[in-house]
Amino acid sequence: MINRDHPIPPSPANPIPLLAIVGSTAVGKTGLAVQLARALDGEIVSADSRQVYRMMDIGTAKPTPEERAAAPHHLLDVVDPDGDFSLALYQDLATAAIAGIAARGRRPLLVGGTGQYLAAVLQGWQLPRVAPNPELRAALEREAEIKGASALHARLALVDPIAAAGIQPGNIRRVIRALEVYEATGTPISAQRSIQPPPYRIVTLWLTLPPALLYARIDARVDAMMAAGLLAEVQALRARGYSWDLPSMSGLGYREFRPLFDGTATLDDVVTRLKYDTHAFARRQPAWFRRLPGITRLTADAPDLLERALAAAQV
Structure with missing residues (x-):
């Protein structure tokens, strides 16, 4: 139990209990994270390299306003689409957010699917601090x-x-x-790049699904994004002058629209490509998750998922 009134600074002898929730895109991380944050009196730190960008909500599958109201979220909407954002900066911000949450006597939850972001925090990467040129x-x-x-x-x-x-x-x-x-x-x-064990006591919940079921969820999410106005979101970004060559605009969920704007593809082509690219991305993500510390695998569609997650989170 965390003592909210008298939080103790983290040290190797008194590490912060950190719960990480990881998994491929569309597996259901956000929904579980919000439930856990409410049950554990926690706050969520995003580990998603696309959700740091403002004005890019639908294509990055940011937590909904309702989800954000249900539990505090950190490291969403950090920079504009043309802003510089690096792995080292993410690590600094995430580390500070985790420390701040623990200092308030609450439970930090690191949630996302960006492998490098997760590894940098959970494995304690020591990164070179070289400014962009x-x-x-x-x-x-x-x-x-x-x-x-x-x-x-x-x-x-x-x-x-x-x-x-x-x-x-x-x-x-x-x-x-x-x-x-x-x-x-x-x-x-x-x-x-070296590793220094971070001051955390880590439990990593890795949500998994059979590929066919995960792909079906991805396809349903893409369809929902289109219905929610993803095309209009991309049009608004282009109207503001954001280049296709920016890291934000060349990422998954946005780059697929470039041929449509160039007149070389139809909207149906874009949707098909977005589903294909997201399937491929989901296949690559587990290579990162396997290296993370303190892993407990959970089947994302299990009827008792929340109970299993709560049991695993008791550290």
């Missing part, structure tokens, strides 16, 4: 356009084969970031 990024983006993403990835492999092995060639943003850190410091990013 817009000129270098622009030059590397041009190089990728001219020579192809695989050529840029090969360039990274020459200076940091460890980082290159862990980054897909098509993930240009991560390739560029690794090259940016190397250019700024002369040291591979893989050599600068």
Whole structure:
């Protein structure tokens, strides 16, 4: 039991009890998290790299106003779509939010599906603090356009084969970031990333579903997003001048609309592609979850899910 009146500062001998709720997109994390937050007198810290952006609500599947009213949420709507946001900044903000929640005598819940965000907090990554270099990024983006993403990835492999092995060639943003850190410091990013156990007592609830059922949920969510006005949301973002090349606009849920605006695809094509891309994303996510500490797997459609989650959360 957390003593709300006299919270004790965290230390290796007195770690903060941290409950993480992870799982592939559309598996049901938010619904369970809100129920747990209410039952455990907790507050939710988002671990979603897309939900940090303002004005991007439908395509990122942000918690609804009702869900946000039911339990306090942190790290939603942090920056505008053209704002800079890094893994290191996320780690700093999440760490501060968790400490603040515990200091108020409440239970922090880390909830999301962005693997790097979860690992940085739960594994205590020590990250290089290198500021973005817009000129270098622009030059590397041009190089990728001219020579192809695989050529840029090969360039990274020459200076940091460890980082290159862990980054897909098509993930240009991560390739560029690794090259940016190397250019700024002369040291591979893989050599600068270490792990220091964080001051938490961690329980990680990993929600799972059979692939066919998860894909059905994804498809239903995409249909619901379209009905809720996702196209209008994208139109509003473009009307505000936000470029397709921004990390926010080139992410899942938004990039699929670019061919529609270019006149090379129909809306039906966009919906089909969005479902396909989301299925692929959901297949990749578990590779991160398997590495997280304190894992308890729970079937997301179990009739006694809340009871099982509450039992596992008692640390």
